[in-house]
Amino acid sequence: MRAFLLLFLLFPVLELYVFFKVSTAIGFFPALLLIIAGSLFGVLVVRVAGLATALSARESLNRGELPAQQMLQGLMVALGGGLLVLPGFISDIAGLLLLLPPVRHFLVNRLRKRAEEQAMRQRAFAEEFETAHRPGTHQPVGREPNVIEGEFEHRDK
Template sequence: MRYLFLAILVVQALEIGVLIWSGRTIGVPLTVLLIILTGVLGAYLAKKEGLATLQKLQDNLRRSMMPGDALLDGVCILVGGTLLLAPGFVTDAIGFLLLAPPTRKFFKARLYRFLKRKLDKGSITIFR
């Protein structure tokens, strides 16, 4: 959590730089159009992947299996969809990486290790 503020500042500075560069390179109207297009495409992908993950979660629960993998998918899809709604190309790129199933595996593995480490240390408790 201590690096979250710094990460937000760095990402926003990168966003501003990339948007200025893009506006100068391809023009402002095309830059705005690309931002709108990535937002619409991102919303579609988030809905599609989110519904598939919800179906997987329900199937796991019907079979009395723990839906851990589906829950991690859901977290990645939620964060990815949120990033795609934010205007900018850097957040869009990260959002698309979180939504695409092949690259989502990488983020899920990192999230799983992070949560496991926090649970092992006692930083996060499930039951109080």
């Protein structure tokens, strides 16, 4: 959480630094025009990506398939377009990377694998919970009975 907060505070400073460096290299107004052009391109990408994702999802549903892959692809394109809308060169580069199909496929596959692993862990936990706490047994959740089997002998002095 602290890393996210640090990134959230550091990101605008990095964007300003990069803008300053680019504007000293090519001039202030060309750098400003690049940022405005990037934002306009991002708005266009978000509008087109939303429509394309909706149409692709509808096609998948008509075929009787779940449109998970298309939805994740559309989400990546929309995120890329959103990053392009943000003013700054770092966010524009990240947005352009998300628009490249190989980068999107890599990220979508990684997200899908992570979601599958999470689902497997939750499924394993649910099965373990069901076998430990069958209906009819009155045990508190998360506690196992303290039963020690053995033999004993009572000795008096």
